[in-house]
Amino acid sequence: MGQSYRVPLVGITRSMVDRAREFFATIRRQHHFLAGLVSKGRPVGAVAGTWVTDCAEIRQCVMLCGFCDHKFRPAHKRYGYHRDTRFARGVSGDCDGCRTHLEDGGLQLYVHEAYLGQGYMPR
Amino acid sequence: MYTHGHLYGGAPLLQKFQIGEALSLAGLPLIASALADADGVMRASTTAAAEALGVSLDAQPTRNTAQLPGDADPAVYVTVNVRPDQICRARLSGGATSGTALPEFVNSLASTNGLLVTAAFGTAYDDGYIWGATGANAGQLRKVQGAVNTNATPIVPFRSDIAVGDIFYAVTFGPGEDAAVQLTNERYEVDATGDNQSGTNFRCRALQYFPKGQGGALQSFADLIFTDHLWIQQ
Numbered sequence: 001m002g003q004s005y006r007v008p009l010v011g012i013t014r015s016m017v018d019r020a021r022e023f024f025a026t027i028r029r030q031h032h033f034l035a036g037l038v039s040k041g042r043p044v045g046a047v048a049g050t051w052v053t054d055c056a057e058i059r060q061c062v063m064l065c066g067f068c069d070h071k072f073r074p075a076h077k078r079y080g081y082h083r084d085t086r087f088a089r090g091v092s093g094d095c096d097g098c099r100t101h102l103e104d105g106g107l108q109l110y111v112h113e114a115y116l117g118q119g120y121m122p123r
Numbered sequence: 124m125y126t127h128g129h130l131y132g133g134a135p136l137l138q139k140f141q142i143g144e145a146l147s148l149a150g151l152p153l154i155a156s157a158l159a160d161a162d163g164v165m166r167a168s169t170t171a172a173a174e175a176l177g178v179s180l181d182a183q184p185t186r187n188t189a190q191l192p193g194d195a196d197p198a199v200y201v202t203v204n205v206r207p208d209q210i211c212r213a214r215l216s217g218g219a220t221s222g223t224a225l226p227e228f229v230n231s232l233a234s235t236n237g238l239l240v241t242a243a244f245g246t247a248y249d250d251g252y253i254w255g256a257t258g259a260n261a262g263q264l265r266k267v268q269g270a271v272n273t274n275a276t277p278i279v280p281f282r283s284d285i286a287v288g289d290i291f292y293a294v295t296f297g298p299g300e301d302a303a304v305q306l307t308n309e310r311y312e313v314d315a316t317g318d319n320q321s322g323t324n325f326r327c328r329a330l331q332y333f334p335k336g337q338g339g340a341l342q343s344f345a346d347l348i349f350t351d352h353l354w355i356q357q
Contacts, residue, residue, distance in 0.1 A: 003146065012272060024249055035161055037140050037162070037164070038138050038139065038140060038141075039139035039141070039198075039200040040138070040139075041139075058199075058286065059181060059182075060139070060183075060184065060200065060201075061137065061139075061180050061181045061202035063137060065201040087134055087135060089133065089134040090134055091134050091135045091136070091137050092133075092134045092135065092136040093136060094138075095137060097330035103135070103136075103212040104133060104134060106134075107137075109137070109180075111180060111181065115149035115150070115180070115181055115182060118148050118149040118311065119148050120183070
């Protein structure tokens with residue numbers, strides 16, 4: 001009990017280990033590089049509604065979870081937004097209202113109408 | 124260019140990334156800039172998209188390089204779908220400028236075996252794809268075995284004889300081919316006439332092609348997959 005057993009790495013050469021180490025180092029480097037470039041979202045302490053209208057002012061996409069969506073949905077056309085329903089499960093990411101991270105869908109996406117014709121993005 | 128779906132299904136994963144250059148249009152393929160001298164995401168070039176990150180959903184035409192009044196954040200972000208398996212649908216353009224109609228290749232010599240389209244093709248269409256725009260073979264897609272300046276030869280014959288005056292559309296790449304695509308100058312459409320078969324930016328998953336009667340010259344699309352995505356180490 002409590003003993004650790006070392007499994008012999010049969011067939012693993014030094015070059016393979018070096019390549020694996022280089023691979024993960026590259027991934028880490030890229031991750032750290034990009035982590036500084038990802039938006040942190042709403043600053044802690046800022047009002048959620050103000051943050052969403054700030055996003056609307058620069059025509060940035062707005063993503064909202066089920067708890068926050070009903071507050072913006074009635075007003076989204078007034079801000080010139082299109083409710084994107086192309087993806088049945090919604091989108092994954094961070095909620096612009098409450099900062100909750102949702103995987104596998106669950107966020108409602110709003111795209112500004114100015115972008116709908118660009119890149120032939122469909123309505 | 125926009126996300127049409129994903130190979131493995133599910134929802135897009137959207138993140139907001141700081142821009143490394145002014146992005147005045149949405150629907151652009153973005154890459155992570157070089158580690159040494161840049162600080163944000165940038166547009167892919169027309170022929171390459173190494174370390175691609177995804178397709179943008181919005182645009183930010185202004186990049187701040189100085190402080191803003193009121194302690195505002197000068198960093199500007201665009202929303203990007205970062206899933207590596209996303210299927211990017213881009214319209215086919217007939218030139219380097221987005222919105223150009225596909226060129227029409229008019230057959231000038233009748234073919235009774237469906238294996239020769241006589242028109243002023245170029246060698247760029249070698250190993251590309253061709254489909255009928257008018258005539259008995261309208262809407263049929265074939266891979267081109269060989270293309271020279273005067274004709275193109277499909278591998279599998281068209282179903283019907285090819286008559287004089289039949290119009291064809293052609294692209295330099297196609298589904299299942301180990302060939303990349305060339306983007307237009309604006310980057311959100313594919314230049315169907317550009318020869319970038321040895322490139323590594325995208326691979327074509329499918330072609331949404333239509334005959335002339337259904338607006339195929341301006342309403343045909345290519346479904347693309349990133350070949351060199353940042354999250355998948357090559």
